[in-house]
Amino acid sequence: MDESVDRRAIHEQLEYARTTFHRLLDGATEADLRRPTAGTRWTNEQLLFHMLFGYVLIRPLLALLRIFGRLPRRVGRTFARLLDAGTRPFDVVNYLGPLGGAKVLGRRGMGTAFDRVIADLHRRLDAERESDLAVAMHYPTRWDPFFRDVMTVSDLYRYPTRHFDFHRRQLTLTADGP
Template sequence: MGEHPAMDRQAVRDGYARARQTFHALVDTTSPTDLERQTDGTRWTNRQLLWHMLFGYMIARVLLVLARAFSRLPRWLSRGFARLLDASTKPFDLVNYLGPCGAARVVSPRRMAAMFDRITGALERRLAAEAEADLACGMHYPVRWDPFFKDFMTLADIYRYPTQHFDFHHRQLTLDGAG
C-alpha cells in the first residue's frame, strides 16, 4: 500500500450526497417540457442524460466486481481485456447512446431519483466495508470508453468515478440552474 495514499472516504461519501441532492433537485424542479429539451454537447435530451448520469453510479458497482476479480489474476490478463474492449469502442458507443434513449422512456424521473438513492447508498455501504489495502487493488480499463477511465484503476478510483462522471454531464444539462 506504500505507493497508494489512504483514500478520503468521507470526500467520496460527500460527493455521493451532493450528487444525490442535485439529482433530486433537478427531478423535483424540472418540467416535462424541459426534460425533453436537447442537452449541450450530446445527442440526448435532458431526461436521457439524467438516466446516463444515474447509470454512471450503476456501472460503478459492476466495475468494482470486475476489478476485484481481475486483481487476483496476472495483470497482463486485465491489460488484454482492456485492449479487447478498446477495440470494440464503436459498438460500445452505440449501446452507450441507445441505452439511455430506451431507459428514459421506461423509467420516470421520480423512479430514477429513487434508484439513485438506493445505488449510492449501496456504494456507500460497500465503501465502508472495504479494507484499506483492498482499495489499492485494481485492473486495466478501456481508456477509449470514457474520459474518466485511466489505464489502470484501483477500487478507490472506481468509487470516485461516478461522481466525476456525474459532474461532467451535469454541466451539459440545459435545465434552469443545471449548469
C-alpha cells in the same frame, strides 16, 4: 506516507451527487426534460438517466476489478485492449440505453433508483478493507474520458461523480444552469 483512502471525501461526493440529482430532477419541468442537451444527442431526461447509470455501473465494474486486479497485469491489460477494440458497439449501447431507460423509469423511478444506488455504494465503501481499496486493474480508456489506464477500487468510487459533473454541464434545464 499514509496510503489510506479518504472515505469521508468519497461519501461526501456521493451525497453531493444524490442531492444535486434530486435538485435537477425535481426542479425540471416536463418541457425541460424533453429539451435537447448541449453537446449530446440526448434530451435532458435521457442525459439524467445516463448520469444515474454511471453510478449503477460501479457494481459490475467493482466485480471485474476484483477479478482482474488479482491476476497478472498483462491479463488485465489484454482484457482492457479487447474492450477498447469494442468501443464502437459500446458507444451504440451507451447511446441507446438512456433512450429507453429514461422512459421506463420516468422521473420518479430515476430518483428512487439514484437513492438506492447511492445507499448501496455507501454501504459497500464502508465494508471495503483498506487493502482492497488499493487493488488495481487496466481499464478501456477509449470507453470514457474519465477511465485511466490503471484504476484502483477507490478510483472507481470516485469515477461516477466525475462523470456526473461533466454531464451536468451539458444539461439545459431552466431551473439549474450549467
